[in-house]
Amino acid sequence: MRRTMLALAAPVTAFAITLAATPAQAEVVEVAPSSSWNIDFGENKCRLARFFGEGEERHLLFFEQYWPGKQVGMTLAGPSYSRFRSRAPTNLAFFAAQEPRETKPFTGSVGDYGDSLIFSTLNIATGMASDDEAEDAEAVRLPELDKDAAQKVEFVAVKQRDDEIRLLSGPLGEAFAALDACALDLVGTWGLDIEQHRTATRRPKWLNREATARRIMATYPREAQNSGEQGIMRMRVTVDHTGAVEDCAIIKATNTERLDSPACRAMVNARFEPALDAAGQPMRSWFAETIVYQLGR
Numbered sequence: 413m414r415r416t417m418l419a420l421a422a423p424v425t426a427f428a429i430t431l432a433a434t435p436a437q438a439e440v441v442e443v444a445p446s447s448s449w450n451i452d453f454g455e456n457k458c459r460l461a462r463f464f465g466e467g468e469e470r471h472l473l474f475f476e477q478y479w480p481g482k483q484v485g486m487t488l489a490g491p492s493y494s495r496f497r498s499r500a501p502t503n504l505a506f507f508a509a510q511e512p513r514e515t516k517p518f519t520g521s522v523g524d525y526g527d528s529l530i531f532s533t534l535n536i537a538t539g540m541a542s543d544d545e546a547e548d549a550e551a552v553r554l555p556e557l558d559k560d561a562a563q564k565v566e567f568v569a570v571k572q573r574d575d576e577i578r579l580l581s582g583p584l585g586e587a588f589a590a591l592d593a594c595a596l597d598l599v600g601t602w603g604l605d606i607e608q609h610r611t612a613t614r615r616p617k618w619l620n621r622e623a624t625a626r627r628i629m630a631t632y633p634r635e636a637q638n639s640g641e642q643g644i645m646r647m648r649v650t651v652d653h654t655g656a657v658e659d660c661a662i663i664k665a666t667n668t669e670r671l672d673s674p675a676c677r678a679m680v681n682a683r684f685e686p687a688l689d690a691a692g693q694p695m696r697s698w699f700a701e702t703i704v705y706q707l708g709r
Contacts, residue, residue, distance in 0.1 A: 440576045441492055442567075443471050449587045451594055455601075456663045457646075458594035460587055464579045465490065472525045473568060473579050475588075477595040478646040478663055479700045480554045483535050484591070485644075485665055488570065489528035492577040493519070496529055496570070499706075503571040506536060507564055512571065518642065520666060529570060530666060532644045533702050536584070537561035554596060554609050562588040602650060604696060611690035616651040616699045619683045627678040632705060636671035643668040645703040647675050653694040655684040665702075675703055 447463040461474035471490030478485075496502070498519040503512035518530040537558045563585030569578040599606050618624075636643075644665040650658040660676035687697035 439574065440569075440578060442578045442580055443469070443490075443492070444580045445582070446470070449590075451587075451590050453594050453597065456598075456661070458591055458598065460591045462581065470525065471579060472522060473581065475591060476665065477557075477591055478665075479598060479648060479698065480556065480592070480595040481700075482555050482557060483533045484557060484588075485702075486531040486534055486568075487522065487528055488568065488577075488579065489522035489525035491526055492575075493527040493529050493570075495575050496527070496572050500572055502529070503569075503576075504531075504534075505567075505569045507566040512569075517570075518644070518666070530644065532665070532704055536565065536588075552615055553612055554599070554606075556592045557588045559585045559588050559592075599698070602648075602698060604650070604698060608689055608695055609687075609697065612687055612695070612697070613690060613692060614685070614688040616655070616687045616697050617685040618699060619655075619685060620681070624678050624682050628673075628675045628703065631674045631678070632707075633671055633674065636668065636705070637707065639670055640707060641668055641671045641705075642707055643671045643705050645673045645675070645705070646700065647673070647679070647703055648698055648700045649676075649679055649682070651684045651686060651697055651699055653686050653696055655686045655694075657682050657684075658696070671705055673703060673705070 443464040445462055445464050446466050449460060449462045452459040452461070456478065458477045459474050460476075461472065464471040464473060469491060471488070471492065474487050476485040476487070496519055499516045502515050502517055504515045505512040515531065515534075518532070520528045520530050522528045535558065563583045565581060565584045567578040567580050569576060596606065599609060646663045646665055647660065648663070649660045652658045657679050660679045662673050662676055684699065686694040689695045
């Protein structure tokens with residue numbers, strides 16, 4: 413069992429919600445933290461979470477990783493997001509001096525916390541990553557989150573129309589370092605050599621990516637399509653030393669009832685150039701993708 417819950421040392425600020433008028437007459441709702449950061453070393457993913465506000469005004473912020481990387485999934489949940497619309501232009505910012513970036517998150521719900529905004533993949537430093545961003549754009553060796561950028565964070569602010577909500581998270585450097593450690597630990601649970609990956613000279617390169625990706629996205633499960641169900645999936649394959657797919661796993665990043673991805677069936681025919689170790693010899697490694705099933709694109 414890998415599951416472990418850890419609380420990170422962080423001061424808990426007293427609960428507060430304030431309203432502040434901006435020059436555009438929009439209202440900014442600020443919600444202070446009401447817990448420390450907690451990280452869950454799950455079987456298939458890492459989740460970094462913190463509560464904001466209390467009682468009926470309680471909110472939840474969590475970041476998730478399913479493998480080591482520069483990007484992270486982010487979900488915001490709570491009563492303040494009830495007026496937000498799915499895939500609508502949404503400004504996102506992490507500190508006061510940062511120019512807000514336009515994003516288009518999904519909406520959903522998270523248990524007792526209610527309405528949520530879901531960002532499938534983002535980078536604190538550079539913004540939203542495209543849904544089809546290639547893994548080979550990452551560092552050759554084990555990629556990490558940008559802790560320098562995370563340390564500059566003051567809040568997580570989202571704005572649609574005149575509704576702006578700020579969760580006063582404070583710096584995320586220490587929290588993201590813990591998330592990196594959790595994601596690195598996942599590599600070992602897949603039966604791969606972590607130290608070998610630290611000195612790798614090449615990551616697996618997907619040779620028939622375009623054709624295989626077309627087959628994956630052309631097969632939208634009919635029941636889910638008919639019911640209008642959408643979702644975000646994380647796909648991870650183990651690539652052996654010959655470049656063949658050894659195994660494939662699909663982990664749902666969003667809960668769905670009828671949407672089960674057939675992507676692993678298509679990946680049987682995927683072909684890769686294998687990863688190379690420090691001596692330039694082929695080695696077993698992994699390749700991962702985020703798959704977004706979205707209607708009416």
